[in-house]
Structures are given as structure tokens and as C-alpha cells.
Amino acid sequence: MESSGTRQAATEARKAQIAAAAIAVLAERGYAETTFDSICERAGLSSKRLISYHFSTKDQLFEAVVRQVVTDAAASMRPAIEAASGARAQLEAFIRANVAFIAAHPAHVRAVQQIAFNRTPVGGGERDAAIGRLAALFEDGRRTGAFRAFDSVLMAMALRAAIDAVADRVAGGLDPDHCATELVDLFDRATAKTPSPS
Template identity: 40%
Template sequence: MECAIDTMSELGYARSSLAEIAKRAGISKGVIAYHFTSKNELTEQVALELFGRAGRLIDTRLEEAPTATAALRGYLEANLAFIGANPDLVRVLTDIVMNFRDADGSPRYGPQDDGLIEHLEGTLRHGQETGEFRDFATRAMAIAIRAAVDAAAGRIGRDPRFDIGTYTRELITLVGLATAKSP
């Protein structure tokens, strides 16, 4: 799995064949084929592994949050900290999300995988129910927040001037102002 991630990080998803991954791992392609029936199956497992790593970090922050405001801040901090600490992994995951296709040619990941949005939407709804957040369309806000996080993921590997710390602070301020209850 780690060799597949490293290969995809260096060569990109499209150019990472099972043969190349096996060569870099110092094993035969048959060993990979014993565990994974195809590049698609291996890619799916790589994506699940990387989503899982980020998800565990984020879940820990959300479990510790005493309020919806703290949960939203923790969500942003954990997401952006993962991106900042793992630019190579984020590049692999972004490449997979953008290029991995189902058998019918449709993107494997995308709007149909709304679990991230729905989870965030639940946090926003909870904040409204407790009176911490103003009234707004939770789905639209969740999509906007997720898009801002994803923008950092897309920028981290290709913009040497990108400062994830400043981005994190400014995004937390922006989201705080956007969700804040009016005085």
C-alpha cells in the first residue's frame, strides 16, 4: 500500500501501473494480483486508506469539541493540518479523486459521495439548534466550507508561496463571521 502511494505520488495516478508499483516494491506483479484483482481495486484501497488517515485525525478533534463552534473550528484546523503535514498524500488523493473512473466512465468520487458534506451539514445544523450559529442554508454553507478546504488541498503541492498557517487562520475567521449569530 505504501509503495503504491509513493509511486502514485511520484508518477501520478494515470502513470502508476501495477507492474511499476511491484517493481518499486521489489516484488512480482503476481504478489500484488494476489491481494488486488486490478489497479482499480488497489486504487480504491489507497483512497480509502488516505481518507481514513485524514478522517481519524478529524474525528478526534470533533469528539473533543464541547460546542458546535469548537467542532467547526476543529474540523477546519484538523483538515488543514492534515493537508499541511501531508502534501504528498494529499496530491495522491486529489489525483485519484480527479481521475479515477467507474466502469461506465463516470468519476468514482465526486458530488455523489456527499458523506463529507452531510457530516459538516450536521455540525452546522447542530450549531443553529443550539443558538450558536445564525440561520442560513446549511447545505450551501457546508459545500462552500468544503470547497475552501479542497482549494487548500489543490494549492498545497503546486504553489510554493502557499502558507497553510495563514490560510487556516483566515478561513477560520471567514467561516466564524459567516456563521456567527448577529449581536
């Protein structure tokens, strides 16, 4: 007899399989051609009912896609950020790890762009949480004296927007190290304490 834990694990594995197939189809074919049929074909499922069992609408599926991309990015970035000591080093690690993730996962970037460009109202919770984590990093830096005084939420939004703005070019082949270095320098200058006049 199957335990509830085993069933739950199987359900989560199926949802992840469907989300991965949706990411691939969105990246390759675009929003308009990302249908349950095309996802079913990509995932190797016998029936699109296996998708609608877990996601009753495309919007629900696209929410899962955004969550999957955020989860994958966080797992990829976490070791570098946790290894960094101090707010300035963590900011640099965040930028470099995020740009590296984008370069290594262009399909993830294109999938989220397709969802965003088509104005599907998904990903708000994940976006807000990401801004909140960045704002906390900036607050920590302000509190410890690593950063100057500024609005941490606005700075977090500016950093997120800057990375999102270059994502398409990085996914398309722009040198990620060059891009990350430029962004690190930009936000290092933006957050630096002004030296006191002598």
C-alpha cells in the first residue's frame, strides 16, 4: 500500500516534470504555442489530462513555472551567497551568481520573459519575496556601516530591474563575467559610503 508521503513525492515529481516541459516549450515555441498538448508531447505524457489534473488553468501552470525558475535560481545561487562574508561581499556574490545562473539557464529566462511579455498576472509573490530578500541584505549593510543610507526597497528594486534588463543579452551570449563585473561596480558605487571630507 502506497503511503501518503510516497504519493506526495510522486505528485511533486509529476508537477516538476510538467513545469520543466513547460519551460522548454515556452523557450522554444513562445507563449502562443505553449498549450497543454505541446507540453504533454514534450513531457512524454500519455494524455493532457495528466496536466489538467495538477493544473486546471494555464495561469496555474505558469505560476508553477515561475516558482520552479525561482527555486532553481535560489538553489544555484545560495552556496556563493552563503560563502560570502559581509554585506558588500554578499552583494557581489548575489550579482555574480544571478548573472551566472542566467547564462547557464537561457531557457528559464526565455520562459519567464514569455510569461511576463504576455501580461499573464503570475509571479507576484515570488517577485515580492525576492525584493524582500534583497532589501534585507541592503538593510544589513546599512546597519553594519558597509553601505550608505538609502531606501533599501528602492535599491533592491533597482538591482532586480538592472539584472532583469540584461538577462536577455546574457542568455543570448553576452559575456556573463563582463556583465557581472559592470553591475557589481555600478551597485558598489551606488551603495558606497561617501568618504568624509578631511
